[in-house]
Amino acid sequence: xxxxxxxxxxxxxxxxxxxxxxxxxxxxxxxxxxxxxxxxxxxxxxxxxxxxxxxxxxxxxxxxxxxxxxxxxxxxxxxxxxxxxxxxxxxxxxxxxxxxxxxxxxxxxxxxxxxxxxxxxxxxxxxxxxxxxxxxxxxxxxxxxxxxxxxxxxxxxxxxxxxxxxxxxxxxxxxxxxxxxxxxxxxxxxxxxxxxxxxxxxxxxxxxxxxxxxxxxxxxxxxxxxxxxxxxxxxxxxxxxxxxxxxxxxxxxxxxxxxxxxxxxxxx
Amino acid sequence: xxxxxxxxxxxxxxxxxxxxxxxxxxxxxxxxxxxxxxxxxxxxxxxxxxxxxxxxxxxxxxxxxxxxxxxxxxxxxxxxxxxxxxxxxxxxxxxxxxxxxxxxxxxxxxxxxxxxxxxxxxxxxxxxxxxxxxxxxxxxxxxxxxxxxxxxxxxxxxxxxxxxxxxxxxxxxxxxxxxxxxxxxxxxxxxxxxxxxxxxxxxxxxxxxxxxxxxxxxxxxxxxxxxxxxxxxxxxxxxxxxxxxxxxxxx
Numbered sequence: 001x002x003x004x005x006x007x008x009x010x011x012x013x014x015x016x017x018x019x020x021x022x023x024x025x026x027x028x029x030x031x032x033x034x035x036x037x038x039x040x041x042x043x044x045x046x047x048x049x050x051x052x053x054x055x056x057x058x059x060x061x062x063x064x065x066x067x068x069x070x071x072x073x074x075x076x077x078x079x080x081x082x083x084x085x086x087x088x089x090x091x092x093x094x095x096x097x098x099x100x101x102x103x104x105x106x107x108x109x110x111x112x113x114x115x116x117x118x119x120x121x122x123x124x125x126x127x128x129x130x131x132x133x134x135x136x137x138x139x140x141x142x143x144x145x146x147x148x149x150x151x152x153x154x155x156x157x158x159x160x161x162x163x164x165x166x167x168x169x170x171x172x173x174x175x176x177x178x179x180x181x182x183x184x185x186x187x188x189x190x191x192x193x194x195x196x197x198x199x200x201x202x203x204x205x206x207x208x209x210x211x212x213x214x215x216x217x218x219x220x221x222x223x224x225x226x227x228x229x230x231x232x233x234x235x236x237x238x239x240x241x242x243x244x245x246x247x248x249x250x251x252x253x254x255x256x257x258x259x260x261x262x263x264x265x266x267x268x
Numbered sequence: 269x270x271x272x273x274x275x276x277x278x279x280x281x282x283x284x285x286x287x288x289x290x291x292x293x294x295x296x297x298x299x300x301x302x303x304x305x306x307x308x309x310x311x312x313x314x315x316x317x318x319x320x321x322x323x324x325x326x327x328x329x330x331x332x333x334x335x336x337x338x339x340x341x342x343x344x345x346x347x348x349x350x351x352x353x354x355x356x357x358x359x360x361x362x363x364x365x366x367x368x369x370x371x372x373x374x375x376x377x378x379x380x381x382x383x384x385x386x387x388x389x390x391x392x393x394x395x396x397x398x399x400x401x402x403x404x405x406x407x408x409x410x411x412x413x414x415x416x417x418x419x420x421x422x423x424x425x426x427x428x429x430x431x432x433x434x435x436x437x438x439x440x441x442x443x444x445x446x447x448x449x450x451x452x453x454x455x456x457x458x459x460x461x462x463x464x465x466x467x468x469x470x471x472x473x474x475x476x477x478x479x480x481x482x483x484x485x486x487x488x489x490x491x492x493x494x495x496x497x498x499x500x501x502x503x504x505x506x507x508x509x510x511x512x513x514x515x516x517x518x519x
Contacts, residue, residue, distance in 0.1 A: 069425055089425045096425040102418045106440045115436075116426040 016082055017047035017170035017203035019068060024077035026063060026229075036228035037063055038074070043222065043231070045205065047170065050197055052206045052218040056264055060229025061207050062175055068205060069096045069173050081171055091116050094171045095164030100180035103148040103156055103163075110135065110144030113162045134162035137196060154185040161196065172197075174206045178213070186210075187245070190217055194243060211264075215256045216243055223260050225267035232263050305487045314491035323476065327495075330472040333389065334461045337396030342453060345401040346446070349408025363409070370402045375463060382468050392464040392472070399460025400453050407449030411442035444511065451507040458500055 021043040028035040038060040045051050053061040066072040067079055070089040079086055081093045089096075095116075103112050111118075113131040122130075135144055138158040148156055157177055164172050178186045190213060197204055208214055214221050215237055223233040235256055239247055247253050287307045293299040294306035305313075317323045352358045352366075378395060385391035415438055423437045465474025477492040 071421060071425055089427050091426045094425075096422075098418060098422060101416070102422050104419060104422075104437070104440070106443075115422075119423075119426055119428050119432055119436075 018080075018082060019043070019045040019171065019203060019205065020078075020080045021045075021064070021068070022078045022080075024064070024067065024074045024079060026060065026067075027075045039228035039230045041077070041229070041231055045203060047203055048201050050194075050204045050206070050217060050219045051222060052208060052214040052220070053222050053224060054208060054211060054214045054260060054264070055224030055229075056226055056267060057209075058226040058229070059224040059267070060226070061224050063229070064224075065173050065175050065205060065207050068171075069094055071096075091167050091169060093169055094173055095167065095169040097157075097160045097164040097172065097174040097177045099176050100153060100156065103159055105148050107147075108144060109140065109146050109148070109151065109159045112148070112159055113144075113166050115163060116167050130166050131162070134166045135159075137165065137199065138162045139192065152185075153181050154189055157181065157189060158192070161193070165196075165200065165202075169202075171203045171205070174204065176207050176209065179209065186213070191243075193217065194241070198241075211257050211260050212248065214260065215239075215253055216248065221256070221260060223263045225263065232267070233259070235259060303486060305490060309487055310490040310494065313487040314494055317488065317491050317495070323473075326471055326473045326476050330461065330465065330474065333392045333396060333465075333472065334458055337393045337400060337461060338454065338457050340393070341397045341400035341457065342404055342450065345404025345453075346408045348401075349405040350412060352405070353409040353412035359409070366402065366406060366409075370406060374399045374460065378464060378467055381464070387468050387470065392461050392469065395464040396457050396461040399463075400457040403456050404449060404453050407445065407452070408442075411445035411449065412438075414445050415441040447507055447511045451504055451511075454503055454507075455500070458496075462496065 021041055024038055024041045025036070026038040028037055041060075041064060053064065055061050063072065067074050068081070068086065070086045073087070081090075084093075086093065103109075104115065107115065110128070110131045113134050114127045117127045117130060132141075132144065135141055138161050140155060140158050140162065143151065143155065148159070151159065160177065161172075164174075178189050181189060193204075194217060206214075206217060218237045221233075221235045221237060222231055223235070224230065225232045237256060239250075239252060290304070290307040294301045294304050294309075352362050374395075377398065381391050381395045381398070385394055419437050419441060420433065423433045428436065462472075462474035462477075465472035466478040469475040473492060473496060477489060477496070480486075480488040480492060
């Protein structure tokens with residue numbers, strides 16, 4: 001267990017939230033052959049940026065995200081966050097938001113949010129206060145006593161985001177968090193996420209299949225292709241913020257989405 | 269499951285009707301009263317039997333055997349089941365074998381238990397244990413498999429230690445399945461011990477029931493049946509009550 005002193009660093013370390021991916025490769029050895037899941041991937045993500053990874057299934061975008069979370073080891077290359085390598089999960093630096101069904105059904109919403117703090121033995125009163133703040137931030141004030149099965153899909157993902165933010169890490173990694181939601185909820189959650197991101201100034205790395213969602217949310221879209229997984233394009237999205245629904249039908253938006261689509265069509 | 273009042277009343281009505289039919293069949297002579305003593309006579313006999321110290325001793329003997337077998341079989345079966353489920357190789361090797369073993373009627377091994385342990389406490393506990401452990405192992409592997417990979421990843425991403433993962437993820441995930449397993453194990457366990465007592469024993473309620481049967485003491489026999497049934501149902505309902513308390517854990 002981490003010492004308690006690490007729970008709330010007095011001063012954020014320099015370059016808090018910067019992510020550097022250097023020549024990362026991943027090879028799965030099977031009996032018949034070696035499968036290259038990722039090949040020579042390098043990325044520089046500046047603090048506070050909203051970066052989206054897109055690409056067809058099998059391009060290694062989720063694998064790359066899991067490596068940034070320290071949940072999976074790469075075969076070669078290095079990944080640093082805040083200037084230090086990440087070899088294992090470090091909740092002080094990284095919060096992870098998974099796909100649906102990652103909440104513990106036997107815990108209430110607030111107990112789910114407190115879970116990361118409970119693991120490190122934070123006192124109950126402090127835990128509760130932080131969980132309330134996080135729930136308030138995601139717009140779920142007053143829903144803390146409910147169990148996940150009493151919440152809608154969108155609300156569950158808000159709880160997941162609150163859980164990812166409760167330790168105030170500089171980086172939030174999100175693995176297709178809205179994939180299981182219906183279209184309207186998904187749009188609303190996108191707006192909510194942008195609001196939370198603007199309020200907290202976190203670095204966000206977001207994996208999705210949806211090109212519209214990618215362009216709508218991102219400062220920068222990283223396009224990946226499979227066999228072997230590698231980066232084929234990096235687009236700067238210079239649309240003004242806050243993003244609005246009307247932008248979806250604009251020319252600039254369409255041009256960016258088309259550019260991503262052409263890459264994906266080529267590799268699929 | 270939330271039962272409405274009418275459903276509950278219907279259930280009570282069926283139980284009362286069953287006893288009423290039983291009483292009627294016996295009183296009118298439609299069923300031979302020597303083979304089927306009336307419900308009221310049976311219940312009166314049950315009251316008498318419970319006053320007798322010999323019957324109480326028998327009940328105590330059976331309870332001790334049942335609980336001993338249960339206390340041995342459940343933790344040991346759970347441990348074996350957990351080890352099998354946690355190791356891919358063991359699981360692949362052992363699971364079909366367990367299914368084979370489970371399909372064999374356990375009663376055919378009873379004579380061997382008598383030969384090995386002699387007639388007595390060890391034989392009955394041993395057979396109760398043997399009747400129970402397979403279902404415990406199989407249920408535990410199912411319970412371990414009910415732990416979601418996503419939940420383990422979440423715990424890992426927040427830096428959970430092995431002990432924290434065990435107590436905060438495995439245990440609560442498995443608990444509903446384990447409670448169900450406990451309930452079913454007890455049915456197997458009780459069946460095993462009472463069968464062993466009826467087959468060869470000097471004491472215990474199973475032995476008494478067998479003796480009453482052999483001596484054609486139908487009132488006592490039926491009273492014994494009601495007694496054992498009541499004990500089994502009480503235990504069953506107790507665990508079901510705990511289960512409903514944590515029903516929201518199931519998703």
